[in-house]
Amino acid sequence: MAPYPHRIIFVRHGETSYNAENRLQGQRDIPLDDKGREQANAVGRALRDALADDLARLDALGAFYASPLIRARQTTEIARAVIGLEPERYRLSSTLKELTFGDWEGLTWPRVEARDPAGSKAREADKWNFAPPRGESYAMLVERLRPWLAAREGDCFVASHGGVARAMMFIVAGLAADEAASADIWQGRALIFDQGGYRWVG
Numbered sequence: 299m300a301p302y303p304h305r306i307i308f309v310r311h312g313e314t315s316y317n318a319e320n321r322l323q324g325q326r327d328i329p330l331d332d333k334g335r336e337q338a339n340a341v342g343r344a345l346r347d348a349l350a351d352d353l354a355r356l357d358a359l360g361a362f363y364a365s366p367l368i369r370a371r372q373t374t375e376i377a378r379a380v381i382g383l384e385p386e387r388y389r390l391s392s393t394l395k396e397l398t399f400g401d402w403e404g405l406t407w408p409r410v411e412a413r414d415p416a417g418s419k420a421r422e423a424d425k426w427n428f429a430p431p432r433g434e435s436y437a438m439l440v441e442r443l444r445p446w447l448a449a450r451e452g453d454c455f456v457a458s459h460g461g462v463a464r465a466m467m468f469i470v471a472g473l474a475a476d477e478a479a480s481a482d483i484w485q486g487r488a489l490i491f492d493q494g495g496y497r498w499v500g
Contacts, residue, residue: 301494302470305453307349307356308489309377310460311369312337317485321406324399324433330372337486338373342380344500345488353381356455362388364457365395374457388457393446396459400433426475436479439465463489471496 312334316323330338345353356362362383364374375385402410402417411418414431421428429435434442443465456462460483467478470491483489487500 301472302447302491304450305493306466306470306491307345307353307453307455308463308466308491309341309345309373309455309457310463310483310485310489311365311367311373311457312341312376312485314369316404319406321404322399322402322410324397324403325367325395326403327368329368334369334485335372335376338376339380340486341373341488341500342377345377346381348499350381352453353383353455356453357383357387359452360387360389361452361454362457363391363394363454364388365459365462366390366392367395367459370394370457370459377457388455391446393442394456394458394462397434397436397439397461398432399430401431402433425479436461436464436468436475440468444469466491467496470494 312330314323314328314334315331316326316328318331318333362374362378364370374388378388379385402414405413417430426436429438439461443462447469463483464478464481467473467481468475472494473481484498487498490497490499
């Protein structure tokens, strides 16, 4: 199978209060906290220093995309301002939303384990394919994301979420499902998908 033909500059949103409290955020619309705003500034500085010309080209092509959830929008706007681009000149795509944790959203992991011990064990056994009640699995997220990726006609910038990054690791970089499901996705750094692999910047 040929590698994905385009480069994706991927940024996970900065920290929110839910991240700080280790709560399952999913599609709840939680804004950045102070640390998250600084992380967005940091990733903007790292990208400006490493890829300024490429980002200017993507901006001219209108190839900046973000999840519509506020934490991704704020991260995009802060980073774009630091890079020297008009903060609000980017496109929203609902396809780039985080996977939903359904009935588990808003809970901490200890609360999930207490409330749904069978579900918690099932997720540990198969993190990639397990979906919480009324939620999504990584496998389901991959199927949501594939058509969007296939529709891209060139390189792009994406500001989104940890689950989406893991799905891209599987689709674009060819990681095994279990590796992708457990991969660390850092806040305050950029993830570059290119030529069938990936690397971090920042």
